[in-house]
Amino acid sequence: MKVVETVSGIRETLANMRTAPGKRLKVGFVPTMGYLHEGHQSLLSKAKAECDIVVLSIFVNPLQFGPNEDFDKYPRDSERDLRLAEQSGCDVVFMPSVQEMYPNPIRTSVSVKGVTERLCGASRPGHFDGVAAVVLKLFHIVQPDKAYFGLKDAQQVAVISQMVSDLNVPVDIVPCPILREADGLAMSSRNVYLSAEERREALVLSKALGMAERLAQEEGLTFEALRNKIEGEIRSTPLADIDYIEVLSYPELEPVDPSMETVSRTSDMIVALAVKFGKTRLIDNVILHRK
Amino acid sequence: MKVVETVSGIRETLANMRTAPGKRLKVGFVPTMGYLHEGHQSLLSKAKAECDIVVLSIFVNPLQFGPNEDFDKYPRDSERDLRLAEQSGCDVVFMPSVQEMYPNPIRTSVSVKGVTERLCGASRPGHFDGVAAVVLKLFHIVQPDKAYFGLKDAQQVAVISQMVSDLNVPVDIVPCPILREADGLAMSSRNVYLSAEERREALVLSKALGMAERLAQEEGLTFEALRNKIEGEIRSTPLADIDYIEVLSYPELEPVDPSMETVSRTSDMIVALAVKFGKTRLIDNVILHRK
Structure with a gap:
């Protein structure tokens, strides 16, 4: 495995690797901020299965952190x-x-309207502009055929897919399922921040989303009722400090009228949430596929 | 010469042309809005001399025209x-x-700060966002090794160079000299709009810029004095309606203190202007190389 630290170095390395005689080799790319867990590893495995050359980037991008966030x-x-x-x-x-x-x-700023206005886009102003710029830079540096992103950051996948489509970036975006710990907690590099007690209480997130999946099978339940049940479940946990809980269309991430719509839906929906435990902000989601 | 109208078609055409056995062919790209003149042809000739495959795009981009501009x-x-x-x-x-x-x-919007704030960026709000987005789309579609731009749109060259550098776009930007008619008028697709009388009076632009080049040889002349002489020359022409005349650093396009600085300069400068004759807005410029 080669480790490269410069833009010119990675370009030269990949140019040399790509030129196999008589064959155009496919490059699969997994951009990360490092501190890898099994979620990242599942992206690498998928890239390995689908491509000839697998490239991982590790870069904690200052541009996507707000002034009071955890860059340092x-x-x-x-x-x-x-x-x-x-x-x-x-x-x-x-x-x-x-x-x-x-x-x-x-x-140069890159800004994606629409999909960035809600969820983490609302809680973290400028965050997705920073994500879009660094991902576009990395795409230009690595020039991958396919790029793999975890659906834990579902909004990030939506933002990048929209950018790639709008700007004709020559890459296929491959969204990959969330990986969870044995007890249900969604894998995240930020889980390391949690105290033992916070870690225990944070299980309410996957529990509430599992409940949402089951409830969504019921006929006649409105999105408002669904959202309220999730909120009630999470509020019953003393350490949970809710940033947002939203039920939106997927992958457009547009609001549905919560009182009118029932969960017997005709298109895919996402239940997405961000909740703080102590100083640690966790996100998680579940996609409710249309019936 | 092949003519292609679809994104998938141009990608396929170029993928086939690029794969010469044992050699990586270079693609030279000239993006235009069509209505070609000798200025565009000089870009194509330069691309032909430096690259293996020359691609021209013709696309009148609605995104870079304001609501009251001449898109239609x-x-x-x-x-x-x-x-x-x-x-x-x-x-x-x-x-x-x-x-x-x-x-x-x-x-998705692409916005370049700094270089877009003055000159045409100030007169045509949103214009350079539209230029940046379409040029980035075309770069992603054609994936050229080199791209050729005329210096008549000097600010456009500065915007695109900044974007390419900021976003690590894998392309070399090649700025090319302005081509002029025999009588000095800078070549432009928009010259066709001019009446005979306007066409005659528009010669004041190249005349004033030629004067600026000569004046710049004088010791002790301030930028303010230089600018005032150009303005005086243009104001003496009845049909000329000045949008802007600016003396800026090049290629940064940053203002210099006009009263303090003298033209015995230590870095390159640009004298850029936009002037309307009847309904037709013309731009022209000259770069004053440092002594």
């Missing part, structure tokens, strides 16, 4: 990351410095 | 364009419809 304390462990990447069959790791990615202050 | 009446003559393109050694013409480029309303 975001967990980093590149030695462990490289070990896990190699185990998952990764071929090349791109691990640039902030200086390498932003040698000068960036003057 | 912008001159179009694709038959003549194809003839001129073939004469200049062009290999492939990409000529998409508006529907093909914008099958759905575009939700």
